[in-house]
Amino acid sequence: xxxxxxxxxxxxxxxxxxxxxxxxxxxxxxxxxxxxxxxxxxxxxxxxxxxxxxxxxxxxxxxxxxxxxxxxxxxxxxxxxxxxxxxxxxxxxxxxxxxxxxxxxxxxxxxxxxxxxxxxxxxxxxxxxxxxxxxxxxxxxxxxxxxxxxxxxxxxxxxxxxxxxxxxxxxxxxxxxxxxxxxxxxxxxxxxxxxxxxxxxxxxxxxxxxxxxxxxxxxxxxxxxxxxxxxxxxxxxxxxxxxxxxxxxxxxxxxxxxxxxxxxxxxxxxxxxxxxxxxxxxxxxxxxxxxxxxxxxxxxxxxxxxxxxxxxxxxxxxxxxxxxxxxxxxxxxxxxxxxxxxxxxxxxxxxxxxxxxxxxxxxxxx
Amino acid sequence: xxxxxxxxxxxxxxxxxxxxxxxxxxxxxxxxxxxxxxxxxxxxxxxxxxxxxxxxxxxxxxxxxxxxxxxxxxxxxxxxxxxxxxxxxxxxxxxxxxxxxxxxxxxxxxxxxxxxxxxxxxxxxxxxxxxxxxxxxxxxxxxxxxxxxxxxxxxxxxxxxxxxxxxxxxxxxxxxxxxxxxxxxxxxxxxxxxxxxxxxxxxxxxxxxxxxxxxxxxxxxxxxxxxxxxxxxxxxxxxxxxxxxxxxxxxxxxxxxxxxxxxxxxxxxxxxxxxxxxxxxxxxxxxxxxxxxxxxxxxxxxxxxxxxxxxxxxxxxxxxxxxxxxxxxxxxxxxxxxxxxxxxxxxxxxxxxxxxxxxxxxxxxxxxxxxxxxxxxxxxxxxxxxxxxxxxxxxxxxxxxxxxxxxxxxxxxxxxxxxxxxxxxxxxxxxxxxxxxxxxxxxxxxxxxxxx
Numbered sequence: 001x002x003x004x005x006x007x008x009x010x011x012x013x014x015x016x017x018x019x020x021x022x023x024x025x026x027x028x029x030x031x032x033x034x035x036x037x038x039x040x041x042x043x044x045x046x047x048x049x050x051x052x053x054x055x056x057x058x059x060x061x062x063x064x065x066x067x068x069x070x071x072x073x074x075x076x077x078x079x080x081x082x083x084x085x086x087x088x089x090x091x092x093x094x095x096x097x098x099x100x101x102x103x104x105x106x107x108x109x110x111x112x113x114x115x116x117x118x119x120x121x122x123x124x125x126x127x128x129x130x131x132x133x134x135x136x137x138x139x140x141x142x143x144x145x146x147x148x149x150x151x152x153x154x155x156x157x158x159x160x161x162x163x164x165x166x167x168x169x170x171x172x173x174x175x176x177x178x179x180x181x182x183x184x185x186x187x188x189x190x191x192x193x194x195x196x197x198x199x200x201x202x203x204x205x206x207x208x209x210x211x212x213x214x215x216x217x218x219x220x221x222x223x224x225x226x227x228x229x230x231x232x233x234x235x236x237x238x239x240x241x242x243x244x245x246x247x248x249x250x251x252x253x254x255x256x257x258x259x260x261x262x263x264x265x266x267x268x269x270x271x272x273x274x275x276x277x278x279x280x281x282x283x284x285x286x287x288x289x290x291x292x293x294x295x296x297x298x299x300x301x302x303x304x305x306x307x308x309x310x311x312x313x314x315x316x317x318x319x320x321x322x323x324x325x326x327x328x329x330x331x332x333x334x335x336x337x338x339x340x341x342x343x344x345x346x347x348x349x350x351x352x353x354x355x356x357x358x359x360x361x362x363x364x365x366x
Numbered sequence: 367x368x369x370x371x372x373x374x375x376x377x378x379x380x381x382x383x384x385x386x387x388x389x390x391x392x393x394x395x396x397x398x399x400x401x402x403x404x405x406x407x408x409x410x411x412x413x414x415x416x417x418x419x420x421x422x423x424x425x426x427x428x429x430x431x432x433x434x435x436x437x438x439x440x441x442x443x444x445x446x447x448x449x450x451x452x453x454x455x456x457x458x459x460x461x462x463x464x465x466x467x468x469x470x471x472x473x474x475x476x477x478x479x480x481x482x483x484x485x486x487x488x489x490x491x492x493x494x495x496x497x498x499x500x501x502x503x504x505x506x507x508x509x510x511x512x513x514x515x516x517x518x519x520x521x522x523x524x525x526x527x528x529x530x531x532x533x534x535x536x537x538x539x540x541x542x543x544x545x546x547x548x549x550x551x552x553x554x555x556x557x558x559x560x561x562x563x564x565x566x567x568x569x570x571x572x573x574x575x576x577x578x579x580x581x582x583x584x585x586x587x588x589x590x591x592x593x594x595x596x597x598x599x600x601x602x603x604x605x606x607x608x609x610x611x612x613x614x615x616x617x618x619x620x621x622x623x624x625x626x627x628x629x630x631x632x633x634x635x636x637x638x639x640x641x642x643x644x645x646x647x648x649x650x651x652x653x654x655x656x657x658x659x660x661x662x663x664x665x666x667x668x669x670x671x672x673x674x675x676x677x678x679x680x681x682x683x684x685x686x687x688x689x690x691x692x693x694x695x696x697x698x699x700x701x702x703x704x705x706x707x708x709x710x711x712x713x714x715x716x717x718x719x720x721x722x723x724x725x726x727x728x729x730x731x732x733x734x735x736x737x738x739x740x741x742x743x744x745x746x747x748x749x750x751x752x753x754x755x756x757x758x759x760x761x762x763x764x765x766x767x768x769x770x771x772x773x774x775x776x777x778x779x780x781x782x783x784x785x786x787x788x789x790x791x792x793x794x795x796x797x798x799x800x801x802x803x804x805x806x807x808x809x810x811x812x813x814x815x816x817x818x
Contacts (some may be wrong), residue, residue, distance in 0.1 A: 115391065
């Protein structure tokens, strides 16, 4: 094999692809390497950790065909160190590959690639939608943090994506809070739902191109196909809880508050929260104020009030402050609508004029 | 190796594969796989974690695997690969305690007690043993499920402790949830109801309390006998009952006695409790008890021999809960030892459940039994064959043998110089009869309590 690639293209590709290589060293060595394929279709880089996989096309010049597997960590280190403009050329002789850039030359021992697994595409991918890569990227990045990090319940450590009536609804929950976000789709016909592990979704978000991509899926596998290549992920094979049942339908009180007030108040009150990270919020309808209160026996206590538009009856509820502050990464709305359904029942936070998002937080015991 | 057992078969296959591929390969590809089932047509189904594995198995390992299982037996025709659900693979992992204390969880959990309806998902009809003692109650439960709120409203189930009342009523709740999705079920004990009520009165939120209970489509209340003497709570229940009943919402009660027999409870409530269907769960007959023992043991994956099952089922009467306790102790012993226990081991391990103290004199036993049957103690030792003496004598022999493990010849000598074969015959006879004859079983149980 003999190829020549722009340094910038090369290092970007290596950074993207190496994310998908296996990081553990106990498995097959070929899984922690990047496979570079030079053929009639151009240059491709592949990596997989058997959960996710990527097949990325690169712009470059193919002088002669061939396949080679190189340890991902090594390649990543080399890519980081490339500075000057220009091209890098890879030439493969025997089990040695030599990288030449400018005046330098390094020879790397390659890994036998026979054991490199094939990257599976969904079997009969009749479920497919087209959507913008940027949108999906933002979606994955914002809601993945709400999914559970424990592996005990695989369905909760996954994102639930459901496609219906021209809408893509994504849900993540760790059973203490829940986010639901909707994205409109251009093609309305497709229907379906699947669970993608949140960890994989985060990796995929890093590698997605900004342009439109085709998302296709079957029962066990999903694929994101763009101009520059393909990313696949295993799907979680479990049943997602019927989360709609836990969204309170009725409300006791609603507050409309400026985002900057809420953010500032929360930030200051957090300093005084106790080891349970508890913060109490209050709705006062008569005075039209929204209040924060926190008390730590070792530090002291703090309370803050902000003007807000309150409709309903007065109520006080306690929450973990970390869960309240998540909302800022979920929406960019200027003002927030906060709805309480009663004592011991979850709180709903939405962005005003942002119907696409719903965030649900479970309260703490009073 | 048992080639019909998927686990053993897979273990054998793994040892073979390990020899033919590299350790890294083996760890990567075979760690999380297992045989799901062996089809009747000779197809072996192997469960793999994802599509990656399925493709790779088909491409690389299919012929190797096929060769290995063909070498074991020609019964195996083919191998198919299934991508298995994540739950199956994670089953063995234990939940680590949640570090975020004090936060109420969103009610997504269906593993343990469901907070929104209090039902324990473990109690289902699948695990419910139906016998002659409870088939009426079971039939009523099914009728209630078919037409909730209409057929039998309220359904009142009563019976002594440990007869499976709670299991039955919770199973109704769980089944109801499955059959009528979106409808609300709530299970609670009368004690919880009382506490809830007093709390709400204290907090001044009695109206919220009322609304809370009136929204349910199926309300299940356990152990209503504890309401006695709680006048205000009774009144609250009375009103709640009326509201639910008038709107055709199903109500289910359980108690340890019939409505009429619950002391110190308002007459009007008593009448209402009895106004639907009142069913008694009786004492389980020996066959049912044997079924229960077998079912409980098989739930834990342990097969008990008929002899052991019979011994466990007949050695104590009454509460199924105690029976479960005995089965659990056997299972524990079996798991420690790694094999199904035989009758001697079982007898040993269950001594604490059943046995009165061991060093009791033969004379004492004769004394008590003679007294129980109201016959002269002397006649036991005599060579008389009168009916009223023969039976007690056989019972004595049976008890001496079963409970005190005295040897047959000794029993013979002590009881007036009888041959040991006579003793064996008597013991066998009682042992046979105690299974079918309820009266006799009861008598022996009573005698045992006398001997303690």
